[in-house]
Amino acid sequence: MKKRSHRHEKMARVYDDEILPVWSMRFGRMLLRGLDLPKKAMVLDVGCGTGYPSLELLKKMDSLGRIIALDPIGPLLDVARKKAAELAGRRIFFRSEPPTAKLAFADDVYDLVISNLGLLLLDDPRLAVKEFARVTKPGGRIAVTLPLAGTYNEFYDIYREVLTKNDQEEVLVRLEKHIARTPDAEQVASWLEEAGLEAVEVEVEQFTLLFKSSREFFFSPVIEFGPLSEWKEVGGKGQEMQEIFWHIKEAIDAYFGSRAFEVTVKAGCFRAKKPERVGEPAQLPRSLTGPMPAVERHAQPEHRTPTPILEPPASSLRDDFKLEEEEEEERED
Numbered sequence: 001m002k003k004r005s006h007r008h009e010k011m012a013r014v015y016d017d018e019i020l021p022v023w024s025m026r027f028g029r030m031l032l033r034g035l036d037l038p039k040k041a042m043v044l045d046v047g048c049g050t051g052y053p054s055l056e057l058l059k060k061m062d063s064l065g066r067i068i069a070l071d072p073i074g075p076l077l078d079v080a081r082k083k084a085a086e087l088a089g090r091r092i093f094f095r096s097e098p099p100t101a102k103l104a105f106a107d108d109v110y111d112l113v114i115s116n117l118g119l120l121l122l123d124d125p126r127l128a129v130k131e132f133a134r135v136t137k138p139g140g141r142i143a144v145t146l147p148l149a150g151t152y153n154e155f156y157d158i159y160r161e162v163l164t165k166n167d168q169e170e171v172l173v174r175l176e177k178h179i180a181r182t183p184d185a186e187q188v189a190s191w192l193e194e195a196g197l198e199a200v201e202v203e204v205e206q207f208t209l210l211f212k213s214s215r216e217f218f219f220s221p222v223i224e225f226g227p228l229s230e231w232k233e234v235g236g237k238g239q240e241m242q243e244i245f246w247h248i249k250e251a252i253d254a255y256f257g258s259r260a261f262e263v264t265v266k267a268g269c270f271r272a273k274k275p276e277r278v279g280e281p282a283q284l285p286r287s288l289t290g291p292m293p294a295v296e297r298h299a300q301p302e303h304r305t306p307t308p309i310l311e312p313p314a315s316s317l318r319d320d321f322k323l324e325e326e327e328e329e330e331r332e333d
Helices: 006-032 054-059 074-087 125-135 153-165 169-180 185-194 214-219 228-235 238-256 317-321
Strands: 042-046 066-071 092-096 110-116 136-147 198-211 261-273 294-298
Touching: 006 054, 006 074, 006 110, 006 136, 006 198, 006 261, 042 054, 042 125, 054 066, 054 074, 054 092, 066 074, 074 092, 110 125, 125 136, 125 185, 136 185, 153 169, 153 238, 153 261, 169 228, 185 198, 185 261, 198 214, 214 238, 214 261, 228 238
Parallel strands: 042 066, 042 110, 066 092, 110 136, 198 294
Antiparallel strands: 136 261, 198 261
16 A cells, blocks of 8 residues: 555644634534434445544434445544444444545435535536435435535635736636536535435525734644645646636735735535435426525624644745645555
């Protein structure tokens, strides 16, 4: 087996302290609200990370309930197993799986399938939803959370402006394609309906993340181990990418000065039910039955500023954005 990714090892060391409180828990609390489980429930968690919210859900289950928790990142699973302690391998079972939409389970197995922020990490989110529906028992439920269109808008506005000022038309096209890949609430709800699910519920909350400076923004774990690698990929390679991010960094500090850089997050939670009988038609599309039921919640601004885990080097600031050499990864045996 090849050496595990140093990046993932580093991520696992800081995840529970720096990413979970300001990011994953915000979404996970939405997912856990109102979940009603039968006795002896079988639960599948896709993208379990370090065990949240699976371990919270386990506390609400009876002693005969079981959870299968999947994640492609081995070091995160190591943390999850330590937190589960003696329950690991008895009531909750952690498995390393590649980020493919296809699930290696039979049809109609689980009473509940959940995914907290895991859906957009899979290679085909739309197909993944169909897989979630396939492995769910008739009458069972599916609950997923994910960031929606509108998330990081403040950053994207600055990114666009920098590209426009520097005549980077090709990069601008790539940026718009990248932004368009994040779905809105209507799109995600349509995925659930296309998968044959019914009683689709949609809940949306908006909150903000605050950063003292551009440097803290780029070096905060929630950004560094989140969207930063894709943002860099949009910018290109080598010197071209470094120059673009240098200008973005300068623009953030110029616009916000001593004020915090506020970034909006639109968090979506989607719940649905698999029809009771195999072959039972799902409800009609909302275009025929009326507007999508949605709950908009606007939380108070998040006043905790993520703490950077890396000190920027003393050399040129441009060096902050040099691409790290990609390490080949392979899932654990």
